[in-house]
Amino acid sequence: MSDVQIMTGNQAAAYGVKLCKVQVISAYPITPSTPVTETISQWVERGELKAEYVRVESEHSVMTVCVAASTVGARTFTSTSSHGLLYMCEQLHWAAGSRLPIVLACVNRGVGAPWSIFNDQQDSISQRDTGWIQIYCRDNQEIIDSLIQAYRIAEQVYCPVMVCYDGFVLSHTMMPVDIPDADKVCEFLPPYKPHTILSPEDPRNINPVIFPWQRRDAEGVLRDGYMDMRWKLQHALEGSRDVIVQTCREYAERFGRDHGGMLWSYKADDAEVLLAGMGSIATEATTAADLLREGGIRAGVVGIRVYRPFPRAEVREAFHKAPAIIVFEKDISYGYEGALSADIKAALYGIGIQTPVHNYIAGLGGRDVKANELAEAVRSSLAAIASGTREQQTWLNCVTE
Amino acid sequence: MPEKLFKVHKEEYMLPGNRACSGCGLSLAYRYVLKALRENTILTIPASCLTVLHGLYPTTSVAIPSLNCTFASTAASASGLVAGLAAMNRSDITVVAIAGDGGTFDIGIQALSGAAERGTDFIFVCYDNEGYMNTGTQRSSATPMGALTTTTPILTKQQNKKDMMKIMEGHDIPYLATTSSSFPIDLYDKFVKAKRIKGTRYLQIAIPCPPGWVFPPKDTVKIGRLAVETGIVVLYEIEDGKFRFTGRSKTLAEKGNRAPVINFVERQGRFRKMSLEQLDQFQRSVDHKWNEYMRRAE
Numbered sequence: 001m002s003d004v005q006i007m008t009g010n011q012a013a014a015y016g017v018k019l020c021k022v023q024v025i026s027a028y029p030i031t032p033s034t035p036v037t038e039t040i041s042q043w044v045e046r047g048e049l050k051a052e053y054v055r056v057e058s059e060h061s062v063m064t065v066c067v068a069a070s071t072v073g074a075r076t077f078t079s080t081s082s083h084g085l086l087y088m089c090e091q092l093h094w095a096a097g098s099r100l101p102i103v104l105a106c107v108n109r110g111v112g113a114p115w116s117i118f119n120d121q122q123d124s125i126s127q128r129d130t131g132w133i134q135i136y137c138r139d140n141q142e143i144i145d146s147l148i149q150a151y152r153i154a155e156q157v158y159c160p161v162m163v164c165y166d167g168f169v170l171s172h173t174m175m176p177v178d179i180p181d182a183d184k185v186c187e188f189l190p191p192y193k194p195h196t197i198l199s200p201e202d203p204r205n206i207n208p209v210i211f212p213w214q215r216r217d218a219e220g221v222l223r224d225g226y227m228d229m230r231w232k233l234q235h236a237l238e239g240s241r242d243v244i245v246q247t248c249r250e251y252a253e254r255f256g257r258d259h260g261g262m263l264w265s266y267k268a269d270d271a272e273v274l275l276a277g278m279g280s281i282a283t284e285a286t287t288a289a290d291l292l293r294e295g296g297i298r299a300g301v302v303g304i305r306v307y308r309p310f311p312r313a314e315v316r317e318a319f320h321k322a323p324a325i326i327v328f329e330k331d332i333s334y335g336y337e338g339a340l341s342a343d344i345k346a347a348l349y350g351i352g353i354q355t356p357v358h359n360y361i362a363g364l365g366g367r368d369v370k371a372n373e374l375a376e377a378v379r380s381s382l383a384a385i386a387s388g389t390r391e392q393q394t395w396l397n398c399v400t401e
Numbered sequence: 402m403p404e405k406l407f408k409v410h411k412e413e414y415m416l417p418g419n420r421a422c423s424g425c426g427l428s429l430a431y432r433y434v435l436k437a438l439r440e441n442t443i444l445t446i447p448a449s450c451l452t453v454l455h456g457l458y459p460t461t462s463v464a465i466p467s468l469n470c471t472f473a474s475t476a477a478s479a480s481g482l483v484a485g486l487a488a489m490n491r492s493d494i495t496v497v498a499i500a501g502d503g504g505t506f507d508i509g510i511q512a513l514s515g516a517a518e519r520g521t522d523f524i525f526v527c528y529d530n531e532g533y534m535n536t537g538t539q540r541s542s543a544t545p546m547g548a549l550t551t552t553t554p555i556l557t558k559q560q561n562k563k564d565m566m567k568i569m570e571g572h573d574i575p576y577l578a579t580t581s582s583s584f585p586i587d588l589y590d591k592f593v594k595a596k597r598i599k600g601t602r603y604l605q606i607a608i609p610c611p612p613g614w615v616f617p618p619k620d621t622v623k624i625g626r627l628a629v630e631t632g633i634v635v636l637y638e639i640e641d642g643k644f645r646f647t648g649r650s651k652t653l654a655e656k657g658n659r660a661p662v663i664n665f666v667e668r669q670g671r672f673r674k675m676s677l678e679q680l681d682q683f684q685r686s687v688d689h690k691w692n693e694y695m696r697r698a699e
Contacts, residue, residue: 023488026481052484057515061477064470064512068445068481071468074488090471198466198482200441200494205461207469209452215459223459 003179009170012140012177013079013105013163014039016147018049019185020103023074026054026065030084031117032167033107037079059084063091063102070100071206072199075151075192079105081167082123086111089127092160096131096233098207099195101154101161103147104132108279108330109167110365118366119167120330121279125307125339127162131233133240134307136278137165140175142259148185149247155192156247157240159233166280166330168366180255188254237309244306262311264303265318267293271300273378274322278304278340281328281363287371292378299378304340315347324385325357326378328369328396332361337393356385362396373397409589410436419462421454424618426608426625427528428454430582434499434526434606435465437592442495443486445470445478447509449501450535451528473508475500476516479523495596496523502543503533505605506565517572517601524595524602527565530610538613538671545633546683547666547675550613557674561686569603570639576602578638578647582609583625587636587648594638607634615670627665629653632691644697654695662687 007015013036017025025044027037043049052074054065059080066076080088085106095102106124110116124134135150137143143165150161165171198206213225224232245261252258266286268274273292275285282303292299302318304311319325327341336342341359348355358381363369377396384392414435421428427450435442444467446452452469456462470478479498486494500509505527513525532550533539540550542563549557569577576598580588588606595602609624611617616624628634629649636650646654653659662684666672675683 024481024484026484052488054480054484055519056477056480057511057518060473061480061512061515064474064477065481065484068468068470068478069485069488070481072443072482072485072489072491074485076485091474094471198443198468199491200443200466203464203466205455205458205463205467205469208455208458208461210458215457217459221459 003181004176005179006174007140007177008035008172008174009140009143009165010035010107010172011039012144013147015179016144017077018043019180019182020075020148020151020189021186022051022077024052024054024065024069024076025078026056026062026076027078028056028059028062028080028084030059030081032109032171033079033081033084033105035171036105036107059087060091063088063095066102067091067095067098067100070102070194071098073192073194073197076102077104079107081107082109082111085123085127089130092127092130092132095160097229099158099233099236101151101158101192103150103154104160104162105147106162106164107167107171108164116365119169120364120366121164121166122331122364124162124164125331128308128339131159131237132308133159133161133237133244135161135163136305136307137163137170138280138283138303140170140173140177141257143170144177144179145251145255145257145259148180148189149251152189152247153240153243156243157236158195159236159240164279169280178257184254188251241309241311260303260305262306262314263318264305266301266303268300268302268318270298271322272298273324273326273382274319275299275301275326275328275374275378276304276340276344277301277328278307279330281330281369284369284371285328285374288374288378291371291375297379297382307340310343310347312347315344316351319344319348319355320351320353322355324382325355326360326381327357328360328362328374330363332364356390358385358392358394360394360396367397369396409433410439412436412439414464416462416464419454420456421450422612422618424611424621425450425454426530426582426610426621427451429585429621430528430588430606430608433585433589434592435463437589438465438495438497438596441493442497443468443482445475445482445496445498447472447475447500447504448535449504450530451499451501453535472504474512475504475509476513476521476525479525480516480519480521483521483523497526498523499526499528501535502527502529502531503541506542506563510568514572517569517574517603520600522599522601524604527603527605528608529605530608530613531562532610532613534610534613547679548671549674550671557679566605572601574601574603575599576638576640577604579605579607579634579636581607581625581629581634581636583622584629584636584648591638591647613671616668620668624665624668627660627668630660631662631665632659632687633662633665635691635694637694644694646694646698654698659691
């Protein structure tokens with residue numbers, strides 16, 4: 001029986017945590033993520049969720065608590081945004097390096113200076129090289145479903161997962177959300193089995209100093225050097241693609257909702273131009289595609305759901321026939337271009353296609369992005385492509401003089 | 402006092418062949434720390450001399466489970482262990498965080514203050530060798546005035562050592578104590594006691610460092626003793642707010658025969674550029690603190 005309730009993205013995330021029976025939650029307040037952990041604290045204090053809730057003094061300590069609690073075998077969660085995520089940066093690396101299946105909800109927000117509490121994706125994009133899996137959600141239903149999937153993925157590949165969704169646009173916007181049945185979630189998500197449990201019964205020194213080269217242990221067995229361990233993390237991230245797709249498929253079978261595995265597409269089959277994006281801007285792009293189709297332009301959308309590991313094969317498959325690609329994104333790799341645009345182009349390298357790719361930087365620090373503006377951007381790009389402009393970077397709705 | 406030696410736990414948790422420097426005060430203290438803590442303990446350790454002592458992957462010289470953590474996060478790591486163990490119904494395990502003075506007085510103070518304010522059930526140990534010794538003797542806020550370090554290489558440190566005990570006392574925790582690697586029985590007794598107490602417990606161990614303080618490795622115990630004899634290091638404990646001198650400091654307090662700080666200073670190369678004015682200031686600061694302790698002990 002379905003249980004549909006109207007809720008914000010933050011509430012959807014909190015319900016996901018509750019359904020996953022998370023055992024240790026640690027958090028530090030930051031807008032716009034705060035309501036997630038406020039909601040959870042109510043459940044914990046009321047006894048509705050049996051968990052340890054550690055109210056620490058900083059985000060750096062938040063991720064440390066998650067790392068340590070996960071090391072002794074607990075399922076852990078936190079949520080944060082913007083500067084909170086950046087303050088965790090060192091610990092994000094530590095979590096991934098320790099191969100701990102921590103799940104973090106990143107409620108995307110712009111990064112200072114100057115201060116902005118509003119949405120863009122510069123925070124999580126800037127942490128893409130920390131060894132975390134990154135999933136970008138397009139609506140509140142996908143947030144709760146992705147959180148549940150995130151634990152199963154993380155605990156299978158022993159990599160932490162960041163479930164990202166746009167601040168305010170989703171975090172504070174009410175939408176109908178179908179809350180999955182708790183027993184069915186338990187069946188879908190088996191208990192966390194750590195790769196190593198730190199305990200007095202089996203004394204170990206976890207994460208000590210390691211040399212560049214391999215060394216023998218007391219029994220004479222050759223053990224990894226630093227670089228070998230790093231390769232294993234890379235290998236795990238690369239290998240997680242199959243697990244992500246399989247998890248998404250199985251979730252769809254059990255709960256009736258398929259969010260597309262690594263990426264999703266909308267009216268892409270016959271498209272003469274493909275719009276690409278992550279999160280809510282990709283949802284907005286579907287409305288833009290409809291507007292364009294009304295005007296006779298066959299537009300489609302490819303939404304990148306998983307940004308790390310990057311869906312190289314799926315991107316090639318999705319874009320290889322497109323005559324034109326327009327990437328809309330809420331981040332910028334300063335001195336180059338949008339991170340997604342660069343990655344899509346890189347994925348298309350070497351398969352003999354010469355598709356023009358135009359990149360729009362949009363909605364930074366919460367600047368409004370409307371569907372008709374995306375549609376207009378596509379029209380102007382198509383005109384530029386027709387006159388031979390194969391590459392172009394445009395800052396949408398921005399004073400650039 | 403020597404008869405108490407027979408009460409010290411016989412089991413060794415520090416195995417032969419650790420990577421500490423010769424004459425390391427930490428390795429002397431750590432042996433007794435672990436003997437007092439025994440099994441059913443999980444340690445968490447930030448980047449420090451102790452990381453080096455514990456050895457290089459995949460071997461270790463310590464038979465107690467330990468989780469290495471980042472420099473600023475020690476007490477948060479302990480908080481995570483406590484929460485995780487509670488979630489796993491393992492309330493029988495004592496969580497112990499051990500950091501150097503840099504990891505406690507400086508970069509670790511925020512997480513430590515947070516954990517203490519929350520009343521986290523763990524023991525925080527600061528082994529205080531008065532500087533960033535693992536990275537090559539840089540100045541920390543625990544370095545005493547007048548000491549040469551590699552970041553105060555010419556003019557010496559101009560400020561007094563931070564009074565970390567006072568800061569920790571401000572957190573209203575049930576047990577705080579100072580001790581020294583040169584007084585193993587005092588140290589052992591305090592750790593045995595701390596293990597029995599619930600809540601946040603803070604122990605600070607004075608640790609002489611031969612290469613950092615510039616004295617011969619054979620003199621580690623002697624230098625540590627001189628620190629206590631001169632009242633620079635004072636052995637005491639504060640249990641539920643009640644101050645008490647212990648061991649040698651108690652005797653000194655009773656007899657009133659503290660030695661002048663020059664006896665400690667003159668044996669270490671790090672003080673070779675200390676001015677007479679600094680020496681005088683050092684003596685006055687030690688006297689001032691000693692008098693404070695005397696008043697509290699009454």
